[in-house]
Amino acid sequence: MQQTADRIYRGGTILTMNDAQPQVEALAVQGERILAVGSWEELQGLVGESTEVVDLKGRTLMPGFIDAHGHLMGWILYWGTPNLAPPPAGPIQKISDILDALGKYIADKKIPQGTLVLASGYDDSLLEEKRHPTKEELNQVSEQHLICIVHTSAHLAVYNTPLLKAVGYVDKDSAPEGGAIRVDGKGEPTGVVEETAVEAFHKLLPKPNLEELLKTLTEVQQRYASLGITTVEDGISDTDSIKLLQYAASEQVLFLDVLAFPKWTFAEEIDALPGLPRKEYVGHFKVGGVKITQDGSPQGKTAFLREPYIVPPTGKDATYQGAPIMSQQKLNDEVDKAFNRGWQLHIHCNGDAAADMMLEAIARANQNFPSADRRPVMVHAQTVREDQLDRMKELGIIPTYFVSHTFYWGDWHRDETLGEWRAKRISPLRSTTERGMIYTIHNDSPVVPPDILPLVWSAVARTTRSGQVLGPKQCATPLEALKAVTAWAAYQNFEEKEKGTLEPGKLADLVVLSDNPLTVSTDVLRGLYVWETIKGGTTIYHRQKEMRAPALRRLASSTKPLALSSFRPQHRCC
Numbered sequence: 001m002q003q004t005a006d007r008i009y010r011g012g013t014i015l016t017m018n019d020a021q022p023q024v025e026a027l028a029v030q031g032e033r034i035l036a037v038g039s040w041e042e043l044q045g046l047v048g049e050s051t052e053v054v055d056l057k058g059r060t061l062m063p064g065f066i067d068a069h070g071h072l073m074g075w076i077l078y079w080g081t082p083n084l085a086p087p088p089a090g091p092i093q094k095i096s097d098i099l100d101a102l103g104k105y106i107a108d109k110k111i112p113q114g115t116l117v118l119a120s121g122y123d124d125s126l127l128e129e130k131r132h133p134t135k136e137e138l139n140q141v142s143e144q145h146l147i148c149i150v151h152t153s154a155h156l157a158v159y160n161t162p163l164l165k166a167v168g169y170v171d172k173d174s175a176p177e178g179g180a181i182r183v184d185g186k187g188e189p190t191g192v193v194e195e196t197a198v199e200a201f202h203k204l205l206p207k208p209n210l211e212e213l214l215k216t217l218t219e220v221q222q223r224y225a226s227l228g229i230t231t232v233e234d235g236i237s238d239t240d241s242i243k244l245l246q247y248a249a250s251e252q253v254l255f256l257d258v259l260a261f262p263k264w265t266f267a268e269e270i271d272a273l274p275g276l277p278r279k280e281y282v283g284h285f286k287v288g289g290v291k292i293t294q295d296g297s298p299q300g301k302t303a304f305l306r307e308p309y310i311v312p313p314t315g316k317d318a319t320y321q322g323a324p325i326m327s328q329q330k331l332n333d334e335v336d337k338a339f340n341r342g343w344q345l346h347i348h349c350n351g352d353a354a355a356d357m358m359l360e361a362i363a364r365a366n367q368n369f370p371s372a373d374r375r376p377v378m379v380h381a382q383t384v385r386e387d388q389l390d391r392m393k394e395l396g397i398i399p400t401y402f403v404s405h406t407f408y409w410g411d412w413h414r415d416e417t418l419g420e421w422r423a424k425r426i427s428p429l430r431s432t433t434e435r436g437m438i439y440t441i442h443n444d445s446p447v448v449p450p451d452i453l454p455l456v457w458s459a460v461a462r463t464t465r466s467g468q469v470l471g472p473k474q475c476a477t478p479l480e481a482l483k484a485v486t487a488w489a490a491y492q493n494f495e496e497k498e499k500g501t502l503e504p505g506k507l508a509d510l511v512v513l514s515d516n517p518l519t520v521s522t523d524v525l526r527g528l529y530v531w532e533t534i535k536g537g538t539t540i541y542h543r544q545k546e547m548r549a550p551a552l553r554r555l556a557s558s559t560k561p562l563a564l565s566s567f568r569p570q571h572r573c574c
Contacts, residue, residue, distance in 0.1 A: 004048030006030050006537065010040050012056025013516045016502040017063050017487045027061065029508040032536035036504050059531055060516045062482070063502055064230030064509035065452040066489035068400045068440035069346070069379055072234040072258060073241040074154070075220045075446050076213060078120045081105070084149060085121035089408075089449050092121070094128040095137060098149065102141045113144040116163070116204045120150040120446070125299050125412040131314075135161050135191030148201045152447055153297035157198045158191045167200035169193065176200075178325055182315065194302060195325070213244060214253050221256050225541040227451050228511035228530040231257040231489075231499065235346065235379070235444075236291045239266050242273065249283030255540055257284050259493060261291040261346050264334050271341070288493070289344030291379075292334055294325050295354035298382055298417055298426075299409040303350035304357075305383065310419045321353065328357055335361040339369040344494070345376040352383045359388065362395050377492060380444070382426045383418070389428070393435050398492050400440040401427035403459045404448050406471075410464030424471030429459060433480060438488040441481065456481040456517065457526035478518050478525065510534040 005028035014024045016037060026043040028035040036043055047053065082101045083090040092098055102119060111117060124132045138147045138160035146163040150156075159169065168174055169189055175181045179197030182190045193200070224232050234241060237260040248254050262270040267290045270276070277286050296302025301313045304322040312320040326334070338345045345362075349355040355378060362376055378384070378392065381399035392399065405413070405426055413423040425431075432439045441459050443450050459481035462470050469475075476484070490500025498507050512532040517525055533541040 003030065003035065003046060005035050005043070005046040005051050007052045007054055008043055008046065009054045009056055009061050009510075010043075011054075012058050012512075013060040014056075014502065015060060015062040015482070015516070015518065017483055018501040018503055021503075024502075027502060027510075029534075029537045032507060032538075034502060034504055034506050034508050037502055056512065060513045061502075061510055062513065063486040063500055064511050064533065064535065065228045065485045066440075066493070066499065067224070067229050067232040067442065067445070067450065068485065068489040068492060069235050069377075069402075069442035070233050070445040070450060071236065071447075072220065072224075072232050073237065073245075075223075076216050078118065078150075078446065079216045079220060082119035083121055084119050085152060086123050086126040090121055092127070095133050098122055098133060099137060099141050102138070102147065102149070106142060106145060111145065113142075114146070116146045116148065116201060116206075117142070118148050118150070118201065118205075120154070121152050122149050122158075123152045123299070125409060125416065132156070132190075132192045133158050135159060135164060135189065138191060146201075146204060150198065151297075151300060153300045153302075154198065154447070155297040155300045155302050156192060156194050157201070159189075159193060159201070160191065163201065163204075164189050164191065166204065169197070169200070194300075195296060208240075210247075214248055214251070217244075217248055218253060221254070222541070224256055224450055225533045225535070226530060227453075228513070228533050228541075229256065229450065229452060230509040230511070230533065230535045231259060231493070231495075232450075234258060234260040236263045236293065237261060237266070237270070237287075238263055239269050239273075242266075242270050242276075242287065245285050246273070246276070249277075249285035252283060254284035255535060257281055257286070257535075259286055259288050261288045264290050264292045267337075267343070289346065290334075290338050291346045291348070292326075292331070293348040294331060294357060295349060295351050296322060296325075298350050299405075299412055301417060303382070304354040305351040305418075306353045306356070307422075309417050311416045322351055324354055324357060328360065331357055331361045332364055335365045336368065339365045339374070342372075344374060346379050347376070348379040349384075350380045350382045352385055352388060355381065355384050355388050359391050359395065359397075362397060363391075366395065375492065375494065383422060384428065386428075386431060389431055389435055389437070393437050398438060398440065399432060400442055400492065401429065401459075402444050402447075403427040403429065403441045403462075404443050404455055406462040407454075407458050407464060408448055410462070410470040411466050411468070414464075414470065425474060426471070427459075428471075428474050429476040429480070430474045433476070438491060439484055440489045440492050441484040452485055453513075453517070453528050453530075454526055456485065457522070459484065460525060461522050482517060508534060508537040 007029045010026040024037045026040045027037050028043050028046045082105045084092050147160040149158050172181050172183045175197045180194040182192040295304035304324045308321050347358045349358050376397050378399045380402045414420050459476040464470050487500040490496045514529045531543050
């Protein structure tokens with residue numbers, strides 16, 4: 001029998017991201033998959049009595065966007081709490097704005113005394129004072145509440161005095177392994193804590209409410225869908241996050257594909273969970289390999305660099321380079337463990353010294369284990385050098401670049417952290433392409449908003465907040481930037497047979513944009529918007545229609561009870 005399409009799109013630009021057939025006139029969908037692509041004349045034979053022919057009205061259809069690196073569950077932790085980010089991500093410009101926001105939040109929510117008050121997104125590099133708030137300033141808001149404000153990178157936080165006392169942070173020696181507590185000249189904590197010391201507030205979080213967590217997860221997915229994203233990553237999952245996602249999948253709460261990478265310290269515990277989906281999505285959920293964090297944040301001045309920071313953080317001398325999270329031997333052991341188990345590796349390396357450590361560990365493991373298609377990923381790869389790119393190509397390492405840094409912190413890197421020469425080479429997209437390598441790009445959300453089109457603009461324009469172009473020789477073309485969030489991102493995830501390009505047989509994960517990102521000016525590119533998002537042939541977002549996510553099932557009827565002793569999703573990244 002002659003096949004017929006459920007839906008055919010025509011009347012606009014259709015970008016396939018497939019080099020063999022870059023642009024077509026029409027695309028046919030049947031069920032969850034693409035039935036055919038080609039000219040309208042070729043596809044008219046697929047029109048049946050029930051076929052819907054969709055007129056794009058000059059808009060642009062292309063593959064759905066893939067979140068190459070981010071932290072879906074990080075949103076769950078902070079959803080509904082004060083947004084302390086600077087413009088354009090938030091409203092905060094000075095420390096008094098932070099204090100006002102916290103005070104209003106406590107009053108509006110009628111938060112009981114003795115309760116943890118959590119907020120996130122503050123950025124010392126963009127505050128008028130160009131410094132972190134102090135415990136004394138947070139005390140001005142309340143000394144009857146335990147207050148924690150988490151830095152935009154999540155590598156740092158500020159605790160008020162009651163919270164410092166509650167977790168036992170009394171001096172610099174109170175810090176856990178891998179963390180630090182900043183102190184003043186008298187040895188007293190300033191309130192600023194770093195790396196693993198940030199996580200102490202987790203034990204004071206209220207007992208999780210499962211129905212509220214699922215409701216929030218639905219709302220966060222709706223936000224991603226409105227931005228054209230059809231596959232989202234949780235880039236450093238703990239055990240409870242995996243349990244929640246697996247439960248959400250079983251309850252049909254997920255409508256985006258969620259790919260999770262367990263944190264290395266939880267990887268074996270998570271791998272032992274029953275029914276863990278690794279090869280195929282089950283209920284839109286799948287577990288990838290393992291995520292390792294090897295250094296910190298460049299804007300927070302905790303990334304591990306080969307050469308010192310040009311302006312060291314307070315209390316550090318001119319030789320300060322940051323520090324690795326793990327020793328070389330420990331990193332080697334973790335990489336060997338992943339290779340032995342067949343897990344794909346995602347390793348966070350912002351600084352080039354951390355990148356050197358990853359290169360050594362991967363090269364060593366390649367010699368110790370049989371060759372395989374492993375596609376290890378260097379996450380952020382902000383400051384990789386030319387010689388390191390050569391080595392990455394040799395070892396098959398894919399960089400995923402946090403290229404939004406060029407806008408959000410480009411001026412800061414030039415003037416405060418790296419200096420002009422190193423700053424203009426952050427996220428070296430052109431150097432990567434010239435070597436015949438692929439790369440992906442990401443927002444590391446919730447560090448910055450998950451908007452893909454401004455991310456693509458950052459890759460193409462590399463324009464800072466002050467309007468200066470940071471490293472014009474490293475700019476991507478619009479086509480390269482779009483491939484980095486579609487075809488190349490699918491390849492990074494071992495999903496190139498299912499996603500990333502518009503070809504017959506692949507999933508009908510699609511996004512409709514307001515205009516053609518390949519032909520508009522760079523200035524216009526940033527202002528494009530998503531008109532419609534389609535996941536597996538079903539519209540999950542439409543700009544002019546109210547789209548509803550699947551309703552939550554009655555949890556009391558579930559046969560799969562879920563006990564979460566705590567909920568502390570990880571997202572230290574940036």
